[in-house]
Amino acid sequence: MATKLTRSNGAGWAFALPGVFLIAMFIIVPFLFGFWFSLTNQRLVSPNPTQFVGIENYQNLLGLAVITIEPERDDKGQVVRDDKGEIAYPRVRTITRSDAYPQYSGMREWFRWQWGDNANVVIASDVVFMKALANTFIFVLFIVPLQGGGALLLALLINQKLRGINAFRTIYFMPVVISIVVISLLWRFIYDGSDGLLNNILNVLSFGLFQPVDWLGRTDTALGAIIVMSAWQAVGFHMVIWLSGLQTIPPTLYEVAAIEGASGWQTFRYVTWPGLRNTAILVLIVITMQAFALFSQIDVMTKGGPLDATQTLVFQAVERGYGKQDISGGSAISVILFFMVLAISLTQRFLTRERKYG
């Protein structure tokens, strides 16, 4: 059936062809391949034929369970303690490798917590994936307020008619136009454990009291270091979005606030912030989506280490697919990520829908 789209606009389609072809080649086809691979045992290079394995890849990634382990007891029923007085538990292996618990087979400990004398142990089929998932969420959770709030603060400061304000705009925006790889390399020097800029500055500020920290080499600081650096890098971009939002607020509304004698905070609360509602949603969603795709910084700065402390979903997907040649596993991670991001954009659509007031 001829529709407006197909009828007598051959020229139009001819013009669209190169673009459509490229999008299909590099986005749509790989996307469909990814879906398919995630349901097979496809490897990057393999002599064996590919087999359909259903949701096995997903099971291998998402398998998660909590087991409770009772402490070891001696003949009298007393809890056994080691030299330091810590309660001794049987090894998790005794369960995950036991034929009595086939459902836990192959799983490893992710983390545990104590409950009375017992220990609750969370075991996962794929501990590295779980760490990547958790790290990604932590990254998102911190970067959204840090980057979004920081950018808003800068935008408010910069949205003033002062001499030379454009110089500041340029400075804050500069990191955005520099490649993230270059920035990651630079920050690796800044964070350097022995002679890095950050350690030197802290040392000077504390009159030599501060002991150098290997920011990227410690499990408790590595992710934080990457969060701070990432927030700094894109803060200028979101500042510009906030600025455009600020400039859509009619100046007369501020004049009304001035006539009523609103304080700075009241003006922000009643005029600025409500006027930024849609901008806020946009900024939030953009930051969140970018945060879920965290890869380059990790690849350049830590490669997921130390001890998987900075593993992320995209880094894992790439590492598996190309590093370990496990294309199907990498694809499964990508698909999971896709659904998470999809859920977020649907939330955005929901939040920004045209609301009817009664």
Place this chain on the structure above:
Amino acid sequence: MAHVKLTSVRKSFGSVEIIMGVDIEIDSGEFVVFVGPSGCGKSTLLRMIAGLEDITSGTIEIGGRVVNDLPPKDRSIAMVFQSYAIFPHMSVRENVGFGLTIKGVDKAEKEKKVLEAARILQMENLLDRRPSQLSGGQRQRVAIGRAIVRDPSVFLFDEPLSNLDAALRLDMRMEIGKLHQSLGASMIYVTHDQIEAMTLADRIVVLKDGQVMQTGTPMELFHNPDNLFVAGFIGAPRMNFFEVDAAPVGNGAYRIGAPDVAETVVTAKKPLPEGERAILGIRPQHLSLIDDAGAASADQGVLTGKVALVERLGTETIVNLSLPSGAVLIAALDGDNPVAMGSAVTLAYARTDAHLFAKE
């Protein structure tokens, strides 16, 4: 005693002087309208009174207090903007009570004042709506409500009706007039619509290029314009102007003559500069049809022309005439005048109704 008093007020934006020395006194409870062409500085002047724009030099007093350096909130003013400036995310109730929210007035008190304002403006039924659900007139009502709640001693209006359609404008105009009567506060109202100015004002201030051209009651301005600008600005249709030769005949009177105007004697309000040509002004309403030049009485002047266009408005008939020199004359005749297109007519005016100005 003057309630609002402007003394030698000047304002420059950068090197451009926009307000060039304005003196205005407004009495307590008076309704004063600033009129003038676009860009003459009306809004700027109003915003200076409000405190939204600082004053380059001069003083502004409100209630006997110099307010040059007071912030807007301490000037006992409320302002209504052309763009309404109501908050889209707040209900009408919240918008009207905004000032009280800012002051932290308690709920019951706030509700009482909001209801009172809503009652005055007859919009109690709108209180729970959002601005997006209101018509332009209703939005402006909300903005006026917010001003009423402030309980100011001076209301400032900056073209509040310009965004409304003609019928609504008329309604709201009357409403603002009534509001002035019931509140008794001083009002300063900016417009470039002279009908609004004529109907609302106790006194009109005509501005041009940042200067006061004339101040007076609407009828003073209509009957006794000080200068060519005010004469042309006030009154619709516009006053007819002719360049004439004027020879003084004593007592402020001049014998005038021009291609289109029969020779006669007219008195000028102010002496004309010697030896220069003058401008004769005749209002369209002051022209009437006569049979021929011979029928004119001694205190009438006469014009002749050919009818080029007739507009019948019912209440009056607007006639465009082309004069011998090719100039166009507009006459406002009575409603049922049978004057026909293309006919040659003779018009008379009372010499006392004619205005004589120096050529600018």
